[in-house]
Amino acid sequence: MCGILALLDRTGPVAEAAALAALAGMAHRGPDGDGSRIDWDGRLFLGHRRLGIFDPGAGGHQPMPDPETGNWLIFNGAIYNYLELRVELEAAGHRFTSHSDTEVLLIAWRHWGSSALQRFNGMWAFVLFDAKDDKLYVSRDRLGVKPLFWADTGKAVVFGSECTALAQAADVPLIPDPVAVHDFLTLGLTDHRSNSFFQGVLCLPPGSIWSVDRAGNISRNRFHDWSTTPAPATPLKDLIVDATALRLRADVPSGLLLSGGLDSTIVAWAAGQGDSGKPDQILTYGYREKGPHDETDRAERTARYLGLSERLARVAVDPTPSRALLDDVIAHQQQPFNTPSIVASFRLYREMRAHNCTVALTGEGADELFAGYTRRYIPLALRDALKRGEFLSAWKLLRSPHGRLLARRLIWEAPTAAIRWIMRKRRPHIRSIAGRFWHDGRHWFAERVSKQRLPLDAALQADPVTDLLPQPLRYADANGMASGVEVRSPFLDWRVVATALALAPTEKVSYQGGKQILRKLFTGDLPPEIISAPKSHGLGMAEQFAVGAIDLSDLFDHPPIIASDFLDLSQLKAEIAVHPNDPTLWWPVCLLLWLRWLERETAR
Known part of the structure; x- marks a missing residue:
């Protein structure tokens, strides 16, 4: 706002x-x-x-x-x-x-x-x-x-x-x-x-x-200061319902983004516990040709289960964003962003404004607060269980869908120089970094390594406050404001955050997946397929794998003046040709797009 x-x-x-x-x-x-x-x-x-x-x-x-x-x-x-x-x-x-x-x-x-x-x-x-x-x-x-x-x-x-x-x-x-x-x-x-x-x-x-x-x-x-903020005595479920009711307050129409996942479904359910009659509009996001990343069918089933079908509208798009759209998102973000999937929310907020809604409710923050990123947290839990000698717990975690990622997590236990050598050899996005800049970054890299070595409980404390959550907060604010839409999430209520930070790691993540406490609290209120499903793809997943389809020819032919300070452009072009679906290649691509925007912005 x-x-x-x-x-x-x-x-x-x-x-x-x-x-x-x-x-x-x-x-x-x-x-x-x-x-x-x-x-x-x-x-x-x-x-x-x-x-x-x-x-x-x-x-x-x-x-x-x-x-x-x-x-x-x-x-x-x-x-x-x-x-x-x-x-x-x-x-x-x-x-x-x-x-x-x-x-x-x-x-x-x-x-x-x-x-x-x-x-x-x-x-x-x-x-x-x-x-x-x-x-x-x-x-x-x-x-x-x-x-x-x-x-x-x-x-x-x-x-x-x-x-x-x-x-x-x-x-x-x-x-x-x-x-x-x-x-x-x-x-x-x-x-x-x-x-x-x-x-x-x-x-x-x-x-x-x-x-x-x-x-x-x-x-x-x-x-x-979060470290000295006690958790409220009010039960978490009641807090989420109250936080949702507060965020439905508005003298203008409001909408809700409904994916096929747990977080937005909880918000939709909680919104129905009051008598405000809001949200006025519910949007779900999918693709013109439905594929594995389209969750609109599940969202439609959820809307029927909650009695919200009449308010639901489906937005269907081409999964490959145009350059004009990407340039527009970058101009409003004004800083690089680590996934093209945020193009989805940019499109949705624009559509929400077209539906005359000025306020948008989302499930933002639940993944960071309640260990929803299982690809991150299950390997951390497995590593910590092995270090403590808890082999039964480790075995259960190893058999979980993301236990196989332990090897990736253990690389951070190696000496820093070895980590850098392995990443430079094996990761396409790292090979795309200019040699001099990669060399100069060795001092900064050491600090990043120390963060990767945090135990699970420390990571679950740092992620909501400093490490991960600030990313989607910036993305959501800038994308919403681009269309004059105020984005609100009940999970970001300070009382919900304080409660989440006070929970033990086992209440958030186990071999069964993340967000365990939310699944437990809302069993019986939400469709069983939502409760038992693994983490959903989320909005804009198809866009993550569309890097190779983006037309970058003008940037490679006439790159921003300082691009070579950071990127090896010929190597980047080659990596995209060989690995067109590698989502990490978005990082150098986004930097290149951002440098072009910055060059034009400072020339005005």
């Missing part, structure tokens, strides 16, 4: 025209209105692009003032429990002039100060000008569901919802970060560090509350 931009110039009045142009560049994030404000003797710019969800009329316009305190707020996100907070604040004597969650945030700050953040159940990135303290307060939600990038050029400090907005407003150079590129090309990692893919463009850490004074001095604090 929305796009925000805050610019503080340390030396003099802000370049307002540049700031307004940067704000206009985020119109897709907020097609329903815009506003800006200048303060601090012309050195502070606050700008907002609005996507109206709560009180979509004039009552939710931003920047929003608090007339009693003189505070001003720009806010991206949603405070789902704003109705309960409003009742509490009204009981304390406060009065409201709108029905928006933005005003609730402002008055909650007036009443509780920064401790109000502990009371919020939602997703947010905001900048609040506090008149009494004469400071800006900058915050991002506990999990980092909503993005907030920032940069300090020396002359200026800038915060914004998109990297290109920072570049345009404060002349921040968009130069590829070699460490980010290395991690992406070797392991497909993104969003696992506080840095973006651009040097000097950083991500405000989730759970932060920073303050900025008139001189641009930054004080960095946190309001939340």
Whole structure:
């Protein structure tokens, strides 16, 4: 929901025209209105692009003032429990002039100060000008569901919802970060560090509350830490139902993405436990010529089981995305992404907007929270069982569908130099990396190896908070905002996350597969084939294997100027010809597409 931009110039009045142009560049994030404000003797710019969800009329316009305190707020996100907070604040004597969650945030700050953040159940990135303290307060939600990038050029400090907005407003150079590129090309990692893919463009850490004074001095604090957050006493199933009901709150139509898997089916079931009548539309995704990766038949059976058939619509596409579509996705993501399968959600959110839905419910986050990635977690569990001498458990895990991947997992126990040698010899995407860049990345590679050696329980703690979940959060936000759709997932409710982090690994993954606790909790509520099925392919699986079908001739004939710094283009072309269905070759291909976008973007 929305796009925000805050610019503080340390030396003099802000370049307002540049700031307004940067704000206009985020119109897709907020097609329903815009506003800006200048303060601090012309050195502070606050700008907002609005996507109206709560009180979509004039009552939710931003920047929003608090007339009693003189505070001003720009806010991206949603405070789902704003109705309960409003009742509490009204009981304390406060009065409201709108029905928006933005005003609730402002008055909650007036009443509780920064401790109000502990009371919020939602997703947010905001900048609040506090008149009494004469400071800006900058915050991002506990999990980092909503993005907030920032940069300090020396002359200026800038915060914004998109990297290109920072570049345009404060002349921040968009130069590829070699460490980010290395991690992406070797392991497909993104969003696992506080840095973006651009040097000097950083991500405000989730759970932060920073303050900025008139001189641009930054004080960095946190309001939340997962390691000290206890799990709620409420049972997990009840939490998921309540989290879904909260995320169905909207003054606009909402939709739901229904695949053939467990996660979205749980959300669909939970949505039916209330009396809101939402979601208004349900979409399922498949292909014009049904094949092994098409899950629409299962989704249709699930919709019938849940009594939702009348709201279900099927989207059928060609599994090979066009170059124009890929270029469009990259332009909105603004950073590389590790699978072309996210083209599916890009298409779906566009279709959802065409159905007049502004809010989309998904099952995002369940795989990372409840060990749904069995190809990752079963080999980890097997390795750990062997190390502990638990041979019966190890035997059961070895006989599971993904136990055979143990050899791949054990490679990370070898010396780092040996791992690098094996990967360079055996992996097509590694062979596509330029020789000098591969050599220079040996220092960064050592840190990545240490992450791969984490025991299962440590990986299950790190994946939701730092290592894996930030990837799909960024992908979903940018894809949804490309069509002016706000993406919400009940599994990302902070109470659900805290409960998941407190679970023992055996409650999540066993030789029977991942997400064991979810399968147990929802047996009897969902179709048996959903409960017992292994992890579904998920949206966009066919696109993962379409790398060889993408027309890249122009990029090989006339590559981006700096492509050879990172890639051996002749080797990449040869690898694609020999391994057209290898999904890891998407990583160098995506980098090549991104470098072309970046070259054009910086030339404007």
